[in-house]
Amino acid sequence: MDVVLGVDIGTSSTKAVFSDLQGRVIADSFRAHVVDRPAQGRVEMDSAVWWTELCSLVAELTAAAPECTIVAVGVSGMGPCVLLSDAEGHPLRPAILYGVDARSVGMADEVLEVLGGEAAMRARTGSGLSAQAAGLKLAWLARHEPHIWSRAVRFTMPSSRIVELLTGEYVLDHHSASQCTPLYDVVHEAWIDEWAALLAPGLTLPRLGWPGDTAGHITADAAAATGLPVGVPVAFGSIDAWVESLSAGRRQPGRVFLQYGTTMFMVAPMTEPTPIDGMWTTAGARPGEPTAAGGMATSGAVTDWVRQLTGADYAELLNEAVVSGPGARGLLVLPYFAGERSPIADPDARGVIAGLSIGHTRGDIYRAVLEATAFAVRHHLEVLASHGVSADTLVGAGGGVATELWPQIVSDVCGIDQVIPTVSIGAAYGSAVLAAALVTKVDIDDWNPPAVRLQPDPANAALYDEAYADYRRLYYETRDTVHRLAGRSRDSSKVRPSGSTD
The missing domain is CATH 3.30.420.40 (ATPase, nucleotide binding domain)
Structure with a gap:
């Protein structure tokens, strides 16, 4: 039986699901984890956990459904998060999580002044600067951790980090990029290179694509580590809430x-x-x-x-x-x-x-x-x-x-x-939707019709x-x-x- 693998790296767990090409859930499982809170207002996570849990979940689901052949993979994750890595792709520090980590908000006024004020920034990015903004987190790292920043070449989020490990491709989807305020132009759907040079100097920005596009294919090294078939397509994926909304x-x-x-x-x-x-x-x-x-x-x-x-x-x-x-x-x-x-x-x-x-x-x-x-x-x-x-x-x-x-x-x-x-099992099922769309036509209203209707x-x-x-x-x-x-x-x-x- 052909199935797709959907994975979600969440705040409290990693979840994975096998779905057939008609949307029926064949098997699912999860691994609970905890975040680190090293100080008031700071929330981090060791990114190695994401990969370890993915590998163990694939092994578990494969053992539970040995008749299944995985034909595509989709990944989502919490975000926007920031994980810095060096030229070889090795993480340099724990990932800084999304808006629950508020360390960067003190830099907002300074950054706005550099960019010409909030009105000018909002006209291009669509959002204000807050603890949620990944671009502001990058600016904070460049300022406050120069010993780490000097070695940083890439930044990823949970979904794009897993895609990188699976395919070798350094990519990010447009939606996740749009939460990297103020580095992304929501009108023109592109990086703002001049602002990136000011706030994240020396950092190579990832190639952009849409969540349902093909980011790459499972490499031989990833296949050996996970048991996934070599050459299977992997979707760009995105931040969990948006991926779940697609399902x-x-x-x-x-x-x-x-x-x-x-x-x-x-x-x-x-x-x-x-x-x-x-x-x-x-x-x-x-x-x-x-x-x-x-x-x-x-x-x-x-x-x-x-x-x-x-x-x-x-x-x-x-x-x-x-x-x-x-x-x-x-x-x-x-x-x-x-x-x-x-x-x-x-x-x-x-x-x-x-x-x-x-x-x-x-x-x-x-x-x-x-x-x-x-x-x-x-x-x-x-x-x-x-x-x-x-x-x-x-x-x-x-x-x-x-x-x-x-x-x-x-x-x-x-x-x-x-x-x-x-089906309301979370963003992992949405990731399965993205994966299925790589290999077949998906009508989500047929895949996942309403089951309950509530009225006030x-x-x-x-x-x-x-x-x-x-x-x-x-x-x-x-x-x-x-x-x-x-x-x-x-x-x-x-x-x-x-x-x-x-």
């Missing part, structure tokens, strides 16, 4: 994709690459299909924090959240437990639980966290609407849609219908309207205090604990 149904204006994962991410199709305050305007998965995007710094990560803190399992928490009911018995949460990316772009934001009493239960807290992510989605949708990008349907996918409670809360809070596709419950509308207004006010009313606390947290991390002898 969730036909893209069209008004349909906003939501990725329910460790972080919550959303992708909205646009007709023109228009800058949107607090969000990112990017190249899409295909030429001439720009997107607006937003992402939370945490989402599923906070639900897992509650699980670990309480010692409960997810089934218990979900049942108790249902009992808690809309409004979480008067609890309100700001979900900024690791700062926030969009639309407030505040690395010093922090989580707030308001209204807590000794009468509240872990189920109330869990419900309030789910509602907080829904309020954050509504905030994003309001920002999109203020710039002429409409949303009439949400398309949900990812681990958070395994049960209906979370997506139903989002629909109730936002007042918008939502569809859940038949009008009985909850007034309660959630009131709670959302409180949610928006709570950030501004607590911001100064929270920022001071964030500063103290940074300071305390530098102080040796009392009684320490080392």
